[in-house]
Amino acid sequence: MTDLPDTSPASLVEELAAAGYWPARAARQLAEGKFSNAVQICKEHLAAQPDLISGRLVYATALFRAGQRESASEQYHQVLARDPEN
Numbered sequence: 001m002t003d004l005p006d007t008s009p010a011s012l013v014e015e016l017a018a019a020g021y022w023p024a025r026a027a028r029q030l031a032e033g034k035f036s037n038a039v040q041i042c043k044e045h046l047a048a049q050p051d052l053i054s055g056r057l058v059y060a061t062a063l064f065r066a067g068q069r070e071s072a073s074e075q076y077h078q079v080l081a082r083d084p085e086n
Contacts, residue, residue, distance in 0.1 A: 010031070013027050013028055013031070014028065022041060022042075022045045022055065023042075023045075023052070023054045023055040023057075023058045025041055026038040026041040026042050026055070026058045026059070026062065027058050029041065029062075030058065030061060030062055030065065035062050035065045035066040036066060038058065038059075038061075038062035038065075039059065039062045039063060039066055039068075042055055042056075042058055042059035042062060043059070046059060051082060053079055053082060053083050053086065056075055056078060056079050056082075057075075057076075057079055057086075059075050060072045060075035060076045060079065063075060
């Protein structure tokens with residue numbers, strides 16, 4: 001029987017993080033419970049790429065999990081303003 005590649009979400013995040021995709025690196029930090037690290041990664045990169053929806057979603061989630069509910073809400077609203085279908 002042929003072995004199929006691992007296409008689980010965790011595997012995909014790891015693959016993207018290893019390739020240098022910063023939202024995946026931040027998502028990995030979230031998965032490890034390192035919310036402040038995830039927030040920092042996002043803050044640094046969103047300054048240069050403010051329209052990257054995937055990064056802004058990870059940022060909003062990191063803020064929410066870090067207990068910064070109001071800031072998280074602002075980020076979620078920015079996502080919806082940029083991508084109403086999201």
